Amino acid sequence: MTLALTFPEIAIKNGGTLHENLDTAQLVEMAIQRSEGQMSEHGALVVETGKHTGRSAQDKFIVRDVITKDDVWWGASNKPMTGESFAALRDDFFKHLATLDDAFVQDLFGGSQAEHRVGVRVVTELAWHSHFVRTMLVRPTPDELAHFKADYTIIDLPSFRADPERHGCRSETVIAIDFMQRLILIGGTGYAGEMKKAVFTILNFVLPQQNVMPMHCSANIGAEGDTAIFFGLSGTGKTTLSADASRTLIGDDEHGWSDTAVFNFEGGCYAKVIRLSADAEPEIYATTRRFGTILENVVLDPETRSLDLDDASLAENSRGAYPIHFIPNASADNMGPVPKNIIMLTADAFGVLPPIAKLTPEQAMYHFLSGYTAKVAGTELGVTEPEATFSTCFGAPFMPRHPSVYGNLLRKRIANGGVDCWLVNTGWTGGQYGTGSRMPIKVTRALLNAALSGKLKQTEFRKDPVFGFDVPVVVEGVDPRILDPRATWASASDYDQAARGLADRFRRNFTQFVAHVDESIRAAAPPGVFGA
Numbered sequence: 001m002t003l004a005l006t007f008p009e010i011a012i013k014n015g016g017t018l019h020e021n022l023d024t025a026q027l028v029e030m031a032i033q034r035s036e037g038q039m040s041e042h043g044a045l046v047v048e049t050g051k052h053t054g055r056s057a058q059d060k061f062i063v064r065d066v067i068t069k070d071d072v073w074w075g076a077s078n079k080p081m082t083g084e085s086f087a088a089l090r091d092d093f094f095k096h097l098a099t100l101d102d103a104f105v106q107d108l109f110g111g112s113q114a115e116h117r118v119g120v121r122v123v124t125e126l127a128w129h130s131h132f133v134r135t136m137l138v139r140p141t142p143d144e145l146a147h148f149k150a151d152y153t154i155i156d157l158p159s160f161r162a163d164p165e166r167h168g169c170r171s172e173t174v175i176a177i178d179f180m181q182r183l184i185l186i187g188g189t190g191y192a193g194e195m196k197k198a199v200f201t202i203l204n205f206v207l208p209q210q211n212v213m214p215m216h217c218s219a220n221i222g223a224e225g226d227t228a229i230f231f232g233l234s235g236t237g238k239t240t241l242s243a244d245a246s247r248t249l250i251g252d253d254e255h256g257w258s259d260t261a262v263f264n265f266e267g268g269c270y271a272k273v274i275r276l277s278a279d280a281e282p283e284i285y286a287t288t289r290r291f292g293t294i295l296e297n298v299v300l301d302p303e304t305r306s307l308d309l310d311d312a313s314l315a316e317n318s319r320g321a322y323p324i325h326f327i328p329n330a331s332a333d334n335m336g337p338v339p340k341n342i343i344m345l346t347a348d349a350f351g352v353l354p355p356i357a358k359l360t361p362e363q364a365m366y367h368f369l370s371g372y373t374a375k376v377a378g379t380e381l382g383v384t385e386p387e388a389t390f391s392t393c394f395g396a397p398f399m400p401r402h403p404s405v406y407g408n409l410l411r412k413r414i415a416n417g418g419v420d421c422w423l424v425n426t427g428w429t430g431g432q433y434g435t436g437s438r439m440p441i442k443v444t445r446a447l448l449n450a451a452l453s454g455k456l457k458q459t460e461f462r463k464d465p466v467f468g469f470d471v472p473v474v475v476e477g478v479d480p481r482i483l484d485p486r487a488t489w490a491s492a493s494d495y496d497q498a499a500r501g502l503a504d505r506f507r508r509n510f511t512q513f514v515a516h517v518d519e520s521i522r523a524a525a526p527p528g529v530f531g532a
């Protein structure tokens, strides 16, 4: 394999400056000087990303001809790019870089467990993107920096405009990964999240070969040293629910499960801040009022510099990025023991799934491969209201290998024993999106507390006739009616129809995995018999 790019190859305009490894204060100052953003009354850096307020999922490519075909899963999420197109793109990226007066470089790690991490050199056009990526990834110690070796290079140029004909892409936006050159090119988008998701994609490619399960999940640790992981697609509550004053936060979005630990890939969190409530999410709310936090697409009063977190006029997907230690009680080393509980979060826009259900190991594998949820408005370009989707592994856009690779790793780990699995609906209750309402965060937290404390599995369950999993009948501190979604709908027959419709969708979606799993997993499909 070719090594990652080295500095001399990164040339900017004659006499221009390559700012290497600037710290937070320097980057914030430069971002403000260059009018990339403004400071809020409490010191957060507030920036706008223009039309790019979410990931450009359709613009992500993997170079095809230099890796063996079987290494990559060419599902809808991974589009192939020829080596020729990538070469042209790479040339044009370097030409574009050479027109810039300056650029920023950060040397960072993806991965907190030293034996499983990758060194990433991130070259950005914008000071605030450099600040973002430094906030989000794992910052090397001075000694590690002195000996830093980049395994991968990311070049991130929002002002670059791709040419679909010449570069073999779809639009002026491009995110292209060449695993052999170990080079990632991100152009034509201001959405900073693309950089962190690119590192996630790298680790999702690399870690299965090291027998580590990479996961789109958050993670925290209870008082007894019991780790919980929360799988979920964007917007299902990984960040919200993992920040819990009674538990130690490992991370909010991307983790590895090795033989010895659950470890965060990152060193920061990326929270959704639209309509953020100080009451329901106090720890996250507090980060919006601190120097060092970056707020993307939050509306700022130009006179008072106060924030309006309720104003979605710039974006529904407004975000706060902050280093993990801004959350009180975060783990010092971004790691915890192997999990005792696995939570699968789903934002069910049909409003038919119960707020919590207990899964057998086979059902857990079935739901992991299915990845049913709703895409939440704004998280991907073009999504304006919740949209039902099956995103395998609860993170299809970031999984370069076949889902069965991740599924088999999960299965092995669950089979080692001592893990309880739960499905949690953070989506709609009392009817589908439009009629019902979003599950109250307080209810979800109460149910999670009961599950994680070990109390919930001791209570009485009923078997759900449509979905086949076990649903608790009574949980202390929770209105029992909300536990039974059918009882929350105005019309039970409408519920039955919607539930059977979702069960059908599950079965249709799963046909793609049938050949990859054994009969016990196939038998974990929703029976869908209610009222039949």
Ligand SMILES: Nc1ncnc2c1ncn2[C@@H]1O[C@H](COP(=O)(O)OP(=O)(O)O)[C@@H](O)[C@H]1O
Pocket (backbone or CB within 6 Å): 232, 233, 234, 235, 236, 237, 238, 239, 240, 241, 252, 270, 271, 272, 273, 274, 276, 425, 426, 427, 438, 439, 440, 441, 442, 444
């Ligand atoms: N019951 C619930 N559980 C979790 N989040 C909820 C719930 N109801 C509403 N929300 C909102 O949904 C969003 C979840 O976003 P986030 O936690 O960032 O998801 P993720 O980290 O999975 O992308 C937040 O804006 C949160 O306030």
Ligand SMILES: C=C(OP(=O)(O)O)C(=O)O
Pocket (backbone or CB within 6 Å): 054, 055, 193, 194, 197, 233, 234, 235, 238, 253, 270, 379
């Ligand atoms: C950053 C992202 O992930 P999440 O929404 O899960 O935080 C994203 O999907 O763009």
